[in-house]
Amino acid sequence: MTVTKTSMLVLDCAEPQALAHFYAELLGGEIQVGEDPDLIEVIGGSGVRLAIHRDHGHAPPSWPRPEDSQQAHLRILVGPEDIDEAEREAVSLGARPLDSDAEEGPREARLFSDPAGHSFTIAATGWSV
Known part of the structure; x- marks a missing residue:
């Protein structure tokens, strides 16, 4: 018998409630808090599942510096x-652009950091970075 599986990306941060709110707004989702207040789930309207976990010793990633690897x-x-x-919406919610090259013209993928420093990309469907 095959076991049905699903996956969830878990981001560590110092303040999970604030970061969960950021991603709930960005993804059009809802926040679900279970029995563990240090683990908050964000369920997006299109089936996206993301968890935010409190790490009391969290140090934000500093991508693209090689000494601090990208954590997610x-x-x-x-x-x-x-x-x-989508870029305007992300920035209005507190995302910071991370694109370092001054590429002119339309870009099919754009790199940002969330308010806790995790990098993410907003990309046009079908485009690979």
Whole structure:
């Protein structure tokens, strides 16, 4: 018998409630708090599942510096016609752009950090970085 499996990305941070709120707003999802107040789930409208975990000794990643490796990378897919609006929305919620090159013209993938320092990409569907 095959066991049905699912997966969930878990991000560590110092303040899980604030980061869960950021991702719930960004993904159009709902926050679910279980018995453990240090682990909060975000369930997105399109089936996205993300967990935010309190790490009392958390040090934010400092990508792209090689001495502090990237701890996780979330890729948020949007339609090509929606990438500019998705970028504006993310920034208005507290995301910080991380793109370091001054590439001109439209870009199909854009790199950001969330308020706790985790990197994520907003990318047009079908585009690979």
